[in-house]
Amino acid sequence: xSDPSDLNVSTDAAHFTAERRGTIGVVTLKGTLDYAxxxxxEDFLDEAFxxxxxxxxxxxxxxxxxxxxxxxxxxxxxxRCSESGGWLGVVAVxxxxxxxxxxxxxxxxxxxxxxxxxxxxxxxxxx
Amino acid sequence: MDGGExxxxxxxxxxxSADGRAVAPVTGPAPLIQAVLDAIPxxxxxxxxxxxQDGMIADFEVRAASPLAKDVHGRTGKELVGLRVLPAYxxxxxxxxxxxxxxxxxxxxxxxxxxxxxxxxREGVPHRSVYTVTATRxxxxxxAAWAREDDEERLLTRLSYxxxxxxxxxxxxxxxxxxxxWSGHMYDLHGRAPALGPLDLEDYLAITHVxxxxxxxxxxxxxxxxxxAHEFEIRVYVGxxxxxxxxxxxxxxxxxxxAVEIHGVAQDITAWRHANDQLALTRRRLEEELRLTAELQxxxxxxxxxxxxxxGLRVGVRYDAAQTALLGGDWYQAMRLSDDRALLAVGDVAGxxxxxxxxxxxxxxxxxxxxxxxxxxxxxxVALNRLLRTxxxxxxxxxxxxxxxxxxxxxxxxxxxxxPMLLVxxxxxxxxxxxxxxxxVFDDAAYTHASIRLEPDDLVVMYTDGLIERPGRDLYEGLDxxxxxxxxxxxxxxxxxxxxxxxxxxxSNTSDDTCILVAHVTPIAQGSA
Numbered sequence: 001x002s003d004p005s006d007l008n009v010s011t012d013a014a015h016f017t018a019e020r021r022g023t024i025g026v027v028t029l030k031g032t033l034d035y036a037x038x039x040x041x042e043d044f045l046d047e048a049f050x051x052x053x054x055x056x057x058x059x060x061x062x063x064x065x066x067x068x069x070x071x072x073x074x075x076x077x078x079x080r081c082s083e084s085g086g087w088l089g090v091v092a093v094x095x096x097x098x099x100x101x102x103x104x105x106x107x108x109x110x111x112x113x114x115x116x117x118x119x120x121x122x123x124x125x126x127x
Numbered sequence: 128m129d130g131g132e133x134x135x136x137x138x139x140x141x142x143x144s145a146d147g148r149a150v151a152p153v154t155g156p157a158p159l160i161q162a163v164l165d166a167i168p169x170x171x172x173x174x175x176x177x178x179x180q181d182g183m184i185a186d187f188e189v190r191a192a193s194p195l196a197k198d199v200h201g202r203t204g205k206e207l208v209g210l211r212v213l214p215a216y217x218x219x220x221x222x223x224x225x226x227x228x229x230x231x232x233x234x235x236x237x238x239x240x241x242x243x244x245x246x247x248x249r250e251g252v253p254h255r256s257v258y259t260v261t262a263t264r265x266x267x268x269x270x271a272a273w274a275r276e277d278d279e280e281r282l283l284t285r286l287s288y289x290x291x292x293x294x295x296x297x298x299x300x301x302x303x304x305x306x307x308x309w310s311g312h313m314y315d316l317h318g319r320a321p322a323l324g325p326l327d328l329e330d331y332l333a334i335t336h337v338x339x340x341x342x343x344x345x346x347x348x349x350x351x352x353x354x355x356a357h358e359f360e361i362r363v364y365v366g367x368x369x370x371x372x373x374x375x376x377x378x379x380x381x382x383x384x385x386a387v388e389i390h391g392v393a394q395d396i397t398a399w400r401h402a403n404d405q406l407a408l409t410r411r412r413l414e415e416e417l418r419l420t421a422e423l424q425x426x427x428x429x430x431x432x433x434x435x436x437x438x439g440l441r442v443g444v445r446y447d448a449a450q451t452a453l454l455g456g457d458w459y460q461a462m463r464l465s466d467d468r469a470l471l472a473v474g475d476v477a478g479x480x481x482x483x484x485x486x487x488x489x490x491x492x493x494x495x496x497x498x499x500x501x502x503x504x505x506x507x508x509v510a511l512n513r514l515l516r517t518x519x520x521x522x523x524x525x526x527x528x529x530x531x532x533x534x535x536x537x538x539x540x541x542x543x544x545x546x547p548m549l550l551v552x553x554x555x556x557x558x559x560x561x562x563x564x565x566x567x568v569f570d571d572a573a574y575t576h577a578s579i580r581l582e583p584d585d586l587v588v589m590y591t592d593g594l595i596e597r598p599g600r601d602l603y604e605g606l607d608x609x610x611x612x613x614x615x616x617x618x619x620x621x622x623x624x625x626x627x628x629x630x631x632x633x634x635s636n637t638s639d640d641t642c643i644l645v646a647h648v649t650p651i652a653q654g655s656a
Contacts, residue, residue: 013599032598032599034596034597034598034599034600035598035636035638035639036598036599064601065599065600065601067592067596067598067602068475068477068525068592068596068602069477072477072523075523075565075568076523078568079568096601096602096603099602099603100602102562103542103544103545103546103547103560103562103602104525104544104562104564104565105542105543105544105562105563105564105565105572106544106564106565106568108564109564109568109569
């Protein structure tokens with residue numbers, strides 16, 4: 001399913017990957033997203049959008065922590081997808097990520113799914 | 128000193144070993160001559176000739192050497208004994224020295240070979256050295272004595288390197304005779320032709336920057352009147368250019384203690400001084416910028432040190448700038464709307480620096496106007512969101528906006544992507560949240576509000592995430608810790624609950640700015656309800 005353009009970035013506390021599944025880009029963010037990885041995450045999301053966007057599923061299932069700055073980066077990613085006529089769905093059930101999505105009101109605006117398969121199934125069909 | 132090879136190679140009898148050393152029988156005059164050389168404070172050695180089958184001298188072997196004798200390779204004294212001249216110093220063959228040796232052996236007349244230039248090809252040995260050698264036939268062998276001529280030359284070379292590499296000049300002034308002497312680089316430092324001779328102290332004052340002349344006067348008085356060296360820095364004119372010199376002076380005295388000569392070393396530190404001045408200038412500019420930034424922050428959002436008195440409330444506020452950026456995007460607003468109503472709000476614009484600060488200023492001004500228009504918090508947030516989407520679509524922001532009415536003790540509130548407030552009642556602390564979406568993301572963001580009834584002595588804590596967020600820690604973990612801290616403070620039953628809480632609130636993240644607002648419901652509010 002993956003191709004040579006797959007992205008794979010690791011830091012001490014976090015691990016990011018992006019790969020294409022058909023027309024959808026699957027971005028997986030694992031570990032701790034806090035101040036320490038902010039710049040790495042920003043660069044990674046830029047690259048992921050460039051390679052896989054603008055239809056993305058962001059998988060936060062293995063996320064331990066999502067801070068306010070990282071949330072801002074996710075929101076920017078969503079903005080970019082929308083502005084490009086794309087779509088962004090989030091997979092999250094863990095307390096930390098889900099709670100942040102709730103506090104920031106994003107859960108009411110950005111589709112949130114319990115599993116990656118559900119998210120992929122809900123993504124708009126390729127035109 | 129250095130090597131005095133050329134001089135010494137006498138003649139042995141035994142077959143030489145591969146390295147030119149021979150195993151010679153300890154017989155003949157050698158022990159006696161060695162005893163004599165041992166007593167002589169000079170570089171000397173006694174050689175015996177080695178003759179070929181034709182009876183001609185083919186080489187010399189060292190049989191005795193004075194303790195001070197030293198060759199170009201650094202071998203000294205008895206280390207030389209056993210060496211043969213030609214294997215040990217091949218370049219000697221055919222030179223004036225060699226010819227002199229042969230002549231002395233042949234005629235018996237003493238030979239003096241002056242200015243013998245020894246060329247050494249071996250690595251690690253000075254290529255060229257100059258010697259004066261005397262050679263005399265003694266007891267069938269050759270007594271050679273030598274001195275190196277280039278020692279002084281080498282010393283001068285060393286000094287010249289030191290002066291040039293260290294940008295150092297040396298000078299001396301005789302206070303009695305008026306004589307003065309400068310080293311070569313001293314002239315260079317002062318852009319002065321050596322042919323002109325050194326400057327006397329009076330003329331030296333004339334090229335010294337007028338502001339530094341007292342320094343020089345003081346220095347001269349100090350070294351003539353006190354023991355030891357005196358160090359100072361002056362600027363002197365070299366043509367039109369000012370040069371910064373670091374100078375060390377010391378006086379030599381006569382028997383009566385009177386200063387007779389002044390010796391000085393000067394170093395050109397112009398480049399160093401300029402770099403230093405540049406650094407100091409940059410530092411001053413940075414400090415100035417920091418000061419202006421702090422002022423700007425204060426103009427955009429004045430933070431009142433003392434408590435703010437609003438209808439039914441006492442309010443304390445605090446703003447802690449990030450260590451890394453004095454201009455931040457966090458803000459608060461606490462204002463009286465009417466005799467009975469007050470607005471309380473805290474917000475956070477993502478980012479730092481001027482872009483964040485200017486967006487923050489816009490939001491803060493807008494909220495003030497909207498509140499006076501008597502809008503509810505949810506309507507205020509709808510308008511703020513529209514403002515950001517229109518004016519600053521690049522900006523993300525969060526806020527909690529509340530309105531308090533003392534008549535019914537009701538706090539109406541709405542969050543826009545902002546963390547919960549804390550309500551402190553007695554010693555219990557609970558979260559209060561009516562979530563709405565972040566500001567600046569969705570064009571059509573809509574908000575609703577909730578209300579809560581406050582009781583006298585309740586505290587409401589609003590903050591930005593710098594208060595509870597820390598790398599590796601979940602927002603709610605930080606919030607729980609904060610709640611526990613406040614609860615602990617309240618259990619101590621402080622006389623002033625508001626001040627006690629304010630003191631207990633310490634930003635957890637110094638890389639982010641933090642804004643804190645704590646409102647205390649005064650009993651008077653209760654009474655007037």
